[in-house]
Amino acid sequence: MDSSARWIPRATGRFEFEQARLSDAAIRRKTDMTDLKGQGVQMQELLGLRFPPVAIAFRASAPPGMRRIDSPAPAGCGYWRRAADGEVFYTEARDHYTCPVGAHTHGIDLPADVAEQLNGLVQTMVQMQYISMEEIPRIPRRQGAFGVALYAPLTGAPFEPDVVLVRGNVKQLMLLAEAAQSAGLASGGATMGRPTCSVLPEALQSGRAATSFGCIGNRVYTGLGDDEGYYAIPGVHVTEVVSKLALITDANRRLEQFHQSRAN
Template sequence: MTCASFGCKAAKARSTPAASSLVWPPVYSLGPGGKPMSQTSLAELLSLASPPVAIAFVDAVPPGVPHVSAVEPAGCGYWRRAAAGEVFFTVADDHKRCAVGAHTHNVTLSPAEKQELMGLVQTMVGLSYLKMEDVPQIPTRKTALQVAVYAPLAAAPVLPDVMLVRGNARQLMLLAEAAQALHRQPRLHRRRRH
């Protein structure tokens, strides 16, 4: 079943040519007739309850971007803060409390920190939050984290490496279809509910 089966606006958007390059600040040519689509338009088209979040991995802090005001116990806390409107950066030390975040961001850990986080992974396995065989399958950055910049997509100070969109199955299906129409394959990861 395709988006056209639902008679939605995105089906019409898919049928029009899209720009082949990404422009910053964010403007996306996904709209009818090649009309630019902003974050607001994307949120409206998909009826998102939460704005898209931009995450950029950079070597140095962008000018004017503050360090996160408080370290979160889990990496997804940073996503929530950005969705709520905050613009900030984190460094590797800000991700050491979260086993999954430290893994995905390729945070350099001391032997003691590795042992502590493996204990946390064991706890997560014991609580059925994840399976031990899932751990090697979790995507990881190839290079060690220097600086991560988090922001609502509309306020992102630099071109994002990742755009996080929180939505239901229908919303994410429409987004995946639009991305496929642009010859890009989105990576959709399902986060377990706890």
């Protein structure tokens, strides 16, 4: 045995090892947060986004120090806009009761009175021929128990996102879709419509990017423009998509010049 090790108590050595390991973990967390900020900045700059990408995560409980939303939004998608405006917060299940359809897509178990509202709303939509009863079971729904949902702009997120939501115009979403396709993460399904919030469980459960044209409720609650939609990227794949995005945007600039020279 090395003589230098004999005088160090085993417990002390273990403590020192644990301290070093915790320090390494803290460094990794700091690096991860720096990476998130960089990815958010890159997406904004490469695409010229009007609103920053939003980080969303689902956890059993809120991180220490994070505030709960001060007042419920009319719909869950309203929280997207608040995060894009720079707020960092979390919501509980009851903060989603104002939109029974959104609560359903988020995997929230509704109390009897709210479930009755959902059924009434669905029946109204069916009567208006906005949706059919056959479509309802096919609406994506987040799996697992709902604890809290965390929201923040990606550039300032103090947590690892489960999904990153990008709001953009058709050209911006085109570039994102090409980057995701280049990364092997393009959605295998059609572009989604109502309800807009179903794009979150679709991306979460498929492990692939998902596109949504939005819905009329979302457009009212978020001010989504007529030429805008959403692109949802699983959080674990954001780095891959962003790395491809720089190449895709550069290639598109060159190809635009090429096509313009031919058109003229």
